[in-house]
Amino acid sequence: MATAELVLGLLSGGAAHGYDVKRGHDAWFPDSRPLAFGQVYSTLARLERDGLVEVAERTAGGGPDRRVFAITEKGRKHLEDWLADPVPPAWGTADEMLRKLVAALRTGGDPTAFLARQRANHLRRIRELQDAPPAGDPTAHLVRSYLVAHLDADLRWLDSALERLTDDKETS
Numbered sequence: 001m002a003t004a005e006l007v008l009g010l011l012s013g014g015a016a017h018g019y020d021v022k023r024g025h026d027a028w029f030p031d032s033r034p035l036a037f038g039q040v041y042s043t044l045a046r047l048e049r050d051g052l053v054e055v056a057e058r059t060a061g062g063g064p065d066r067r068v069f070a071i072t073e074k075g076r077k078h079l080e081d082w083l084a085d086p087v088p089p090a091w092g093t094a095d096e097m098l099r100k101l102v103a104a105l106r107t108g109g110d111p112t113a114f115l116a117r118q119r120a121n122h123l124r125r126i127r128e129l130q131d132a133p134p135a136g137d138p139t140a141h142l143v144r145s146y147l148v149a150h151l152d153a154d155l156r157w158l159d160s161a162l163e164r165l166t167d168d169k170e171t172s
Contacts, residue, residue: 003035007043008052008071008079015056015070018044030135031147044069052078097154101161115162119155126151 010016010024018040025035047053052075057068071079097118104111129148134140 005082011071015068119158122151
């Protein structure tokens with residue numbers, strides 16, 4: 001995931017504390033894994049080091065200094081370039097699900113049991129996403145439909161893989 005670019009996108013709306021960046025990310029992607037605070041602050045540190053953000057304000061309190069970060073012109077240009085660059089299709093990549101299936105096949109594991117558990121997990125996640133209405137934000141529906149479409153595509157592949165393994169077992 002392009003965390004740095006998402007942080008720049010969040011800061012493009014105005015300067016913010018790291019806490020606000022995290023909350024903003026989690027609001028943009030409510031159905032995804034929340035962004036960890038540690039990841040926010042390490043990303044902000046890298047962006048600051050690279051001149052893509054700067055500290056706009058520093059306040060001292062009872063604990064560590066609280067810093068407000070703002071995107072720089074260099075950061076705006078970086079964000080603009082990132083948004084203009086299409087994402088390449090994932091040709092030949094193997095995500096964890098495929099890696100586990102291949103490992104089960106190659107190590108004598110039970111690939112059909114793995115596929116059945118994975119299928120049940122995907123169905124459960126689709127139901128969760130479909131049962132809870134997306135937030136009022138217009139982008140929430142886009143994010144939700146994207147997730148469901150990808151889970152549905154994975155389900156079709158899981159069914160195809162299970163069918164192929166069953167057919168191969170019967171012809172052996």
